[in-house]
Amino acid sequence: MYPEIDPVYDSDDTDVEETNTIGNIPLEFYDECPHIGYDINGKKIMRPAKGAALDALLDSIEVPRGWTGMTDRNTGGDLMLTQEELEMVRRIQMGEVPVDGYDPYAPMVEYFTSKTEVMPLSAAPEPKRRFIPSKHEAKRVMKIVKAIREGRIVPNKPKQEEPQFYDIWADDAPPRPDHIMNIPAPKLPPPTHDESYNPPEEYLPTEVEKKAWEELDPEDRDKDYLPRKHSALRLVPGYDGFVKERFERCLDLYLAPRVRRNKLNIDPESLLPKLPSPQELKPFPTTTATVYRGHEGKVRTISIDSSGVWLATGGDDGTVRIWEILTGREVWKVKLGEDESVNTVKWRPGREAGILAAAAGDDVYLIIPPIFDHETEAASKELLSVGWGYAEVVKGDPLKKEPPAKWSKPSDKLADAGVAAIVTVRVLVKHIAWHRRGDYFATVSPEGQNRAVAIHQLSKHQSQSPFRKSKGIIQRVEFHPFRPVLFVATQRYIRTYDLAKQELAKTLQPGSRWISSFDVHSGGDNLIVGSYDKRLLWHDLDLSTKPYRTLRYHQKAIRSVKYHQGGLPLFCSASDDGTVQVFHGKVFGDLMENALIVPLKVLRGHAVKQALGVLDVEWHPKECWLFSAGADGTARLWN
């Protein structure tokens, strides 16, 4: 605070004292100089003396009034405070009004009155609207109430937290109200790595690829751009194809027809037929129990004797082998031909004798394997030897035409091995079928034309061919399980012949191109047919000449099909895809109900060799055991 200036003469004290003229700059600037500024005349103002000497001097000097010990920033000298200033400092410290004589409680001048006048300027009465509820307010309140009722306003709604991040692709097209004719435009796929301005190195095209891309017609390019690498986003040039691309997108959206497809609202489960679960149809074979190893080359054929103990197999190595079925032990074997494979083996039905018919090349060998007891063996020998004389008698008859086959005694070596008779058919024999009584058997030689089928009689050593002319390449023949009926399968048809009346009874048309095998159900009224065109067909003889059911589950040609002949409702098919498929096939006694067919199990295990898989199958006569012969040189038992 400066003293009040009395404007009289010599009140100007500018020339009185040398004043620092450095202006409004901090004095620290002069800290390193001996002086602290300049006076009006440009002379240096020297820094006042400091230090220990000075202190001593000062101690001796009486402290002047108002000395504070502080330095005046402007002058560099001691800062002196006057009595009034000290008083002001004290008041501020005490929290009082700093200026002496100021009255904070001076009476207030009321410029606007706060009092309600008894006699106001206007004496108008209070308006009515002050006393009745406001209609406008009621309207507004009702609006809010309505909104609350409709749920547009939720009172005490917890504040929804705004998500911190947004999916920028989420709603690029605002959703349209759901309408049956509104089909939203298909979205563009989101950009991928190679569309990045800085793609990983592996996405960048090589020179060769770049060149190939450039040489291609723009229409043939699989993408419209080449990935390019830029070190920074701001270095990315403008995209020259932008307008064209947008235009094409618009054309796509505009021209591409969008059709609402009617979705079928059908449960796919309901379309499937109601079949019992395979679990309820046990037992059926599921796993390999035994592998019969020993054959060199493919095992072509398999047969189990009627007691269900001995398994016979024949293969490409020209041997017939007999196995113990559970242990897989080879019990006996005989080599029939040097370079001819054994195409079929079949046990003679009936337990009283043990005779095995095996076909290798043109010959059918009737074998009595030495695995049976003496009585059975003797009975078998008796059966086979009784006809020798008879054959001699017939040969003398010149009127008879030449029989289709010749019966002969085997060589000593083969006779030692167990072969009892050889029937030479003169054409390659592919299949043997025994009549149930075991006196007749039929052989099939597909290349034999009108002599393709020959029926041989064991007791008389006689052979005859029942057909005068061929009706196609004959694949298989089977006897009816109990009637005098012969089933003959050509490539396309299966004909049934009544052997008693000697006439054609029925022709079945399975509809497949090439029948590979068929089997007759033990009831005699149903047939299964396997074909090289992968189909398994079930024929009901009473129903129609067309198949009752076609099963197309195999990937390759079916080689063999078999019914279980021992009372279990099972049948199976073996195929070149290396699998055997087992089905439940129940034939009902009443004619009203059709057969129930349920696929049960695919048996995998045989390896596929030279595009051949499983070549033959056979069921055990009583149990649910299945035998299969594979091109991989093994036979297997499944249970």
Next chain:
Amino acid sequence: MTSTENTPMDGTDTQSTHQVQVKFTTRHPDIAVPTAPILVPANLKRYGLSQIINHLLDTSTAIPFEFLVNGSFLRTSIERYLSDNGLSSESVLTLEYVRAIIPPKFQAAFQHDDWVSSVSVERESKRILSGSYDGIVRVWNESAQCLYTGVGHTDVVKTAKWMSATKSVSAGMDRGLRIWEVDGESIGEENSEIFALAELVGHRGTVEKISVDSSSGRVLSAGMDSLVGFWTTNISEASKTPKEAPVPRAKRRKETSTGPPRYGPLRMLEGHTSPVSAVVFDPKDSTVGYSISWDHTIRTWDLATYSLVDTRTTQHPLLSVCVLPKLSLLACGSAARHITLHDPRVSASTVTTSTLRGHTNAVVALSPNKSSEWQMVSASHDGTLRIWDVRATESGSIWTIKREGEGLSGKEKVFDVEWSSLGIVSGGEDKRVQIDDSPKGE
């Protein structure tokens, strides 16, 4: 420790896991503990429970125990078991404990020339009789010395059994049973050849299995011709064959000229409709025999009157049988890869009491543990032996024994097994008789 000490009645128990009331029972009186229910922490497993039992018994050395609950071994904590089976943790859980058995160990293997179809161990001399697919019956001692080789069978030997220390019977694919006599005491020179005393003929098919009764000297045989043969080995009782069987192939069958005297059966028992796969005498009553067959039946025969007493039909072809004598149960191995337990008594109401599953191929031989009435061993074509405890029917086998040896694929079929005092003796497709020591415990 008493049962009250285990209870958290003092209120200081602060552990988080809750406790369940458990009652320990056992069928072995020597290791019995009080049957009063005690509280144990629910998170205990077999080891913890075993420690409790050991503590209760105050045993000097810890005995490992296994715990049976509802027909299966406890393999998880009690808590887990209760929650898995939806049981209340409030009710008392009854745990049956048995001595745990440690795994069997491979001991030795005797090499043969061909597949070993049959093994039998003599009770006292511990000699091993083995029948092989090369048609030779061999007698071994414990130190892998082949003492005797019995030649004479013209085909595969499928079964061989000790009758007594000096007598044995074998049979096979040549349809005849042969009786052999060896010196029970002295060890003669190794590999001495012996010949059969007598041949018993009558079967028309392979003889699959025989069963012997040492006290009466009777033999039961199972034939592939669906017949059960009943024979005596006392030659004085045996009937001479009435007529010499016709021998059409005399030059191949040398036994007709040089073979032993032939005797007929006491009776061929007819009844089965498929090959008979195994027979067994009832160990308590030698006039009762059981036979099982591929025709799914178990037939009980009265051998005094040669009559069929009972026929039980099962679900699957049966291949092997053994009697668990103290439980009066028949264990039957089937071609459908499992073992079923049957009560053969006529009064029994159910055909099958329980089923043991685990084998992956046909079960072809069974043998009970002589020292524990609940255990047995099975041999299967899947190449394993399995040890079972019939109390734990749900748990599967206790131990599995594989074939030991070089260059085996692990699929070699096992054809026969016997659980004897020597250990578990088995023979199979690997051409060896394998001996595993009997698992300890029980």
